[in-house]
Amino acid sequence: MERNHESELNRGFGIWSSLALVVGTIIGSGLFFKQGSVLATAGNTTVALWAWIAGGILTLTSGMSVAEVGSQMPKTGGIYYYIEKLYGRTAGYLAGWMQVIFYGPAMMGAISAYFGVLFVSLFGLPASTSIWYGIAALLCVTVINSIPNHFSAGFQVITTTIKLLPIAALIIFGLFFGHHDALGQSVTVMAKGVSAGGGFGVAVLSTLFAYDGWVTLANISGEIKNPQKTLPRAIVFGILIVIVAYVGVSYGxxxxLDANQIVDLGENTTLTMATNAFGYWGGRLLSVAILISILGTLNGKVVSFPRVLFAMAENGDFPFANTFSKLSKRSKTPNAAIWLMVAIGILMMFFTNPDELTNYAVFITFLFYMLVLFGTFIMRRRDPEGSNRTFSMPLYPWIPIIAILGSLYVEISEVLNDFKGVVISLFIVLLGYPVLKYLQWSRHKK
Incomplete structure (x- = not known):
């Protein structure tokens, strides 16, 4: 039987902390390290800038569509809850299973692992110890999320504010002190590990991965103040801020720097840019800002994904549901769900390649995104007068159509470029089906 603890959850996320969660979760290391690869695949700076803009537009249209659906279903669980209400229990369960067992822990593990690598590099520590610093960072963030959620909300606001400062500095320096033409520079060198000259489409695909993460806010609707209004505002304005940041830093x-120099520098582009602008210590400060940026992104994942497990347990859709549907009496946070997913993420850091797993998850993630995007048409048909809609996207139906076409492009590209990864991700998700059947059988037996 479905239980409801929504009234017990602490609604500690207001508009500013919700906005910070969207911005802070999207902007991780991708903004600082994707410049070279996007430019290499685009072939010239003009095409690369349009790729960042196009990726942002596709993300914004997806965000508006999901925000409209979410404003009508203001419950914890995000796409797990939306898909269940739109398409039934099985589809919703598989969406939740994917996030809880696969995508969420892999993201936590990958982000933590990268934090450790950058940390030991910055402070000259042995490379073999990087995994332990990554785990330490993950555990610290987990502790913050195990106490009342106004602490994790405040932490998100602080880390997001800090990460926006170097972004603003890089944009201003590039605009007013750069000496190259930002448009029309062609790439003539080969990039390491990147297929140069892949064209506009491939470049857009690269930016879409950098823009991912905005949907995590929907997972914590039960902890947002006035979610019907706050959720769509935070998603839409958060994505707009990220578009300005991505396009601004790229233009800067x-x-x-010369286009060929950017491609040759690759992941070191923004570090070199900061060092040229502000000297040796400027580069070091940027590295610290990147570490803080990664912590903010990690916090967003730890805040968001365990709420999906909590919502599934509320419905009895997960083993040991009584344990994982409990809230801490003191903090009103789902601590059992948080620590289980963090534990899976740590295991992935030791026994798998989390970066590879997150790449595998892209296909499935966008597949479930598409189901929610199609859901906008279903919801409009169910409620043509909009009596339950607190947010209506502009330019309907063109907004969801653009979002669906963009998602289809991602899906087709994944099938063509990484068929093995698509098969593996489908297999992992379908493993959840027999688990669901067992849970249904055990409930019926009782």
């Missing part, structure tokens, strides 16, 4: 980089 093209003004500051």
């Amino acid at each position: 980089a093209y003004r500051s």
Whole structure:
């Protein structure tokens, strides 16, 4: 039987902390390290800038569509809950299973592992110890999320504010002190590990991965103040801020450095840009800002994904549901769900390649995104007068159509470029089906 603890959850996320969660979760290390690869695949700076803009538009249209659906279903669980209400228990369960067992822990593990690598590099520590610093960072963030959620909300606001400062500095430096033409520079060198000259489509695909993460806010609707209004506002304005940041930093980089130099530098582009602008210590400060940026992104994942497990347990859709549907009496947070997913993420850091797993999850993630996008048409048909809609996207139906076409592009590209990863991700998700059947059988037996 479905239980409801929504009234017990602490609604500690207001508009600013919700906005910070969207911005902070999207902007991780991708903004600082994707410049070279996007430019290499685009072939010239003009095409690369349009790729960042196009990726942002596709993300914004997806965000508006999901925000409209979410404003009508303001419950914890995000796409797990939306898909269940739109398409039934089995589809919703598989969406939740994917996030709880696969995608969420893999993201936590990958982000933590990267934090450890950058941390030991910055402070000259042995590379073999990086995994332990990554685990330490993950555990610290987990502790913050195990106490009342106004602490994790405040932490998200602080880390997001800090990460926006170097972004603003890089944009201003590029705009006013750069000496290169930002538009029209062609790439003539080969990038390491990147297929140069892949064209506009491949470049857009690269930016879409950098824009991912905005949907995590929907997972914590039960902890948002006035979610019917706050959720759509935070998603839409958060994505707009990220678009400005991505396009602004890219334009600043093209003004500051030659196109071939950017491709050759690759992941070190923004570090070199900061060092040129602000000297040796400027580069070091940027590295610290990147570490803080990663912590903010990690916090967003730890805040968001365990709420999906909590919502599934509320419905009896997970083993040991009584344990994982409990809230801490003191903090009103689902601590058992949080620590289980963190434990899976740590295991992935030791026994798998989390980065590879997150790549595998892209296909399935966008598949479930598409189901929610199609859901906008279902919800409009169910409620043509909009009596339950607190947010209506502009330019309907073109907004969800653009979002669906963009998602289809991602799906087709994944099938063509990484068929093995698609098969593996489908297999992992379908493993959840026999688990669901067992849970249904055990409930019926009782």
